[in-house]
Amino acid sequence: MNDIDMWAEDSETQGGEPMRLTVAPTPALPVPTWQPRNLESVLDGTYTPPVPTVGRREDGIGLFYAGRMHSVVGESEGGKTWFALMAVASELAAGNAVVFIDFEDDAPGVVGRLLALGADRQQIRDRFAYIRPEGPLTEGFNRQAIGQALGDLRPTFVPVDGVTEGMAMHGLELKDNTDVARFGRMLLRPVAEFGAAVATLDHVVKDKEGRGRYAIGGVHKLNGINGAMYILENRKPFGVGLTGKTTVRIAKDRPGQLRRHALPHSSGLHWFADFVLKSHDETFSEAALYRPIENEGPFRPTGVMHKVAAALATAPDPLSVRGVQDRVGGGKEMVRTALARLVDEGFVSVEPGARGAQLHRLAKPFTEEVSE
Template sequence: MPRLTKVQLEAVQRADQMTPQELEQFIELETEPLPAPRSSWEPVDLAAILDGTAEPILPTVGHRTDGIGLFYPGRTHWVAAESESGKTWFALHTCRQEIERGNVVMYVDFEDDAAGVVGRLLVLGADPAEVAARFLYVRPERKPSDIDMLAFRAQLLHVRPALVVVDGVTEAMSVFNLDPLKLDDVPQFTQRLIRPMTEAGAAVVALDHVVKASDNRGRYAIGSAHKLNGLNGAMYVLEPVANQPIGIGVTGRTRVRISKDRPAQIRRHALPGRSGSLAWFADLVVESHDERHATVRLYPPVDRQDDDAAQAENGKERQLRVEVLAVLQKAGRPLNASEVKERVRGRAQDKVRVLAELEDEGLVNVSPGQRNAKLYSFPVTALFDG
């Protein structure tokens, strides 16, 4: 990453924050300067807006199964939910999508550790080589100095991540000695940590907890509604679907609702909520095959009149996938398609389709057999971290 110049360091040096030895260490480095930021007090060029050539900002980071995007580049987003409702799976699913597109992703973690976060990425099927090349993990443990923040900004401007996840907003604010319940502390936190990320062009996704009292929850996370009022991207609220928890060996479902959509390009792809509830944007489905492998999908909402039928059909599809994987795991050797069909109940065409889907998604290992037949076997992947 690029370092800081002597001029930049001297501009921010404070005696109580740097020892002479630390200053000397930075000054000795051959460095390139950070670009001078444009002042927000300069008049904005309105030409593109006035002549009609300005393009609307679109959500191009992450996507549902139908291709509809989740997050806006260069904007701030909030994801609020109860504990164990799928916030981290939601974020890491998007991380994997962006890594597979060849983009750099940064994960700033205030709650877990590298083994837990990267372990989940591998459980989702992320390629270890791609993770090593394009996934940056940061675990802050103390309040940053001005030097720390300048170095952090330099790194952001150097790698230009498409996505930055900030996991644990309440914990992050405590690191900055800020209180999420104080109105004035929220914009300070945003200015200090979030703004450098969006200035580097990243879609920033902050993971937060909702208030415990569901009657008072509404559209807000813990603390001030200023989090919502100052948002310039979108805010999602995750609500677990009854009797479908996320866990090892089960399929969990969480409803993803839209609380706010400042650029107004996401909400139009959602369905209205019942009885005035938040708009239904997607269903996050985490299918855990075992502790070593899980699949995450973000399905679009289903029209109310077709909801029950669609839920039943999706349930049959998931069950068939589980049975095929269980047969492969139990077999102890690779099986061809005919052997799989003999051991799994259901229509032959459905089993053939599921095998093809599992192959396309990299959820089964495939090797050549006799007479050009394919042999399917259960994969060995990284451990599942619940």
């Protein structure tokens, strides 16, 4: 069976017209997947694990695994699309092709950003396909159309922007794990089977404290990923004439080859990179993905520091060390360390209390940037 056939529907006609699709004269039966797998390469030591080869950090470490499904999640305007387009520009410059499936933006917006990043116009013409679906994949000849694009270009990278909108277009429920899995089987997995690294661009849940590693919607969005999931935490806003900064953390790494190039963090998510985008104007932007550099200064448990600052912000009166510990919970030594760092960096002020007690008050809102 050829590559386009996998997207074809079983019926011989559709919409009253014959299906214009070249079919192999004697199509082969599907390869059985319920038979025992050959384990010899694992047993004899010749098996090599997959390594990320698509996209690049500034030191050459890849971002995405070929033939696997990934997710890039973050808040609105946190740089998800810019992050993906930087990888697109990298693939085009390397001589590879890209198919961009977009349920959110439009061609001028996406191509304009690519040009601002310095992508070559001829490379875009020759090796970049932009798809803006207006109807379900199951409608008309849409399956054949995307199959043709994938077959012609053989892309190494396929970003899918706007998963929420894409699922809604297909009548699927965002919070239903069965529907999340169905969307993956319908679109994402077949694309990955072409050999491309697939990366969905998605939103995180609104609750910062309770979001953990999850994108908005069903938990299967995380469970169904067989590549990596990145969470983008914006530090400085992006915009024309601004230099934006986003921390890139690893929430999942199924093949296990990315975390060794990252640093552990108090949140439990490994710090993989800092994404910096410097916008000179609407036509020129510089993007870089810097490797994490271990801080040689004092230990900063930023996750606990956030909790301590929040406790002080909501307390009606200044708090003693014990009062902070009672409200934050967790390890007392970690809370003491976080409180001490907040004092040292000027986020928290200390004033005397009754019987020699030290009372703490939030002096200014806490940010993870080191206070000057």
